[in-house]
Amino acid sequence: MKEVSLSGSLRENVGKKDATAIRNAERVPAVIYGGKEQIHFSVKHTDLEKLVYTPNVYIINVELDGKNYKTIIQDLQQDPITDIMIHADFIELSDDKKVKVNVPVKLEGRAIGVMNGGKMRQIFRKLKVYAVPGELPDEIVIDVSKLRIGQAIRVRDLNNGLEILNPASAVICSIKTARGAVADEEEEEGGEEAAAEGAEEAAPAEESAE
Numbered sequence: 001m002k003e004v005s006l007s008g009s010l011r012e013n014v015g016k017k018d019a020t021a022i023r024n025a026e027r028v029p030a031v032i033y034g035g036k037e038q039i040h041f042s043v044k045h046t047d048l049e050k051l052v053y054t055p056n057v058y059i060i061n062v063e064l065d066g067k068n069y070k071t072i073i074q075d076l077q078q079d080p081i082t083d084i085m086i087h088a089d090f091i092e093l094s095d096d097k098k099v100k101v102n103v104p105v106k107l108e109g110r111a112i113g114v115m116n117g118g119k120m121r122q123i124f125r126k127l128k129v130y131a132v133p134g135e136l137p138d139e140i141v142i143d144v145s146k147l148r149i150g151q152a153i154r155v156r157d158l159n160n161g162l163e164i165l166n167p168a169s170a171v172i173c174s175i176k177t178a179r180g181a182v183a184d185e186e187e188e189e190g191g192e193e194a195a196a197e198g199a200e201e202a203a204p205a206e207e208s209a210e
Contacts, residue, residue: 001101001136003059003070004051008041010065019087028085032062032069035092039064048085052076055104055125059133062090070133072101093133100165101136102126105172109145113175118149122173127155128165137162142172149175 008030011018019029022042030048032039041064051058051073062069071090079086093099104126114120127140140160142153152174155166 001057001059001133001138003061005061005063006043006047006051007063008043011040011042014040023086028088030088030090032071032090032092035069039069043088045085048088052085056138057101057103057126059093059136060090072099072133095134096132098130098132099136100128100130103129103137104139106139106141107144107173108141109143111144111147111175113147113149113151116149117178118175119178120144120147120173120175124166124170124172127172130163130165135162144173147173147175149177151175 009027011022011029022029026045027042028045028048029040029042032041041062051060057072060071060073062071069090070093072093073088074091075089076085077087078084091099105122105124107120107122111118111120129136129140140158140162142158144153147153152171154168154172155164155170156168158164158172
């Protein structure tokens with residue numbers, strides 16, 4: 001997984017009044033936990049924004065008062081009205097300690113079902129991986145070139161050696177029938193039953209992605 005640097009400032013106080021002053025200065029209160037002690041600090045809103053509003057996930061080297069902490073963003077709180085970031089939680093990483101990280105999913109190839117007029121539906125854009133930092137991938141690449149109308153790829157179908165915490169039956173992507181789609185013999189065989197099954201399981205899976 002790619003690494004980036006983020007510069008922050010240690011907080012002298014951790015009360016609500018101090019947090020409000022930090023936000024008024026266009027900074028975000030944050031905390032690093034998972035190490036020997038919690039470390040409270042703040043970062044520029046614009047610097048954090050670059051790491052959050054992107055499909056990528058990074059290992060973040062937080063620089064505080066001359067010290068570096070290897071971390072990953074674990075949780076982010078946003079204002080429910082303005083969506084402005086109001087607090088960030090970072091977890092400190094250890095080379096030999098596994099962490100849970102949502103890794104982006106990338107679909108690769110042109111599916112047979114799409115070429116026959118079906119519509120690709122991607123339910124999960126990230127999957128939760130449990131691994132040591134050195135084994136975390138930048139993304140999970142899934143080849144969909146052989147996928148036909150009515151077929152789906154589920155978590156249990158992946159064979160990438162990663163420990164994925166999402167339910168094994170969860171549908172990652174599927175191809176549903178569209179008006180004017182052309183079905184070949186193989187697609188007609190699996191047909192509408194597979195499509196219906198995928199649709200039924202997709203709804204709870206979509207909630208899990210959030």
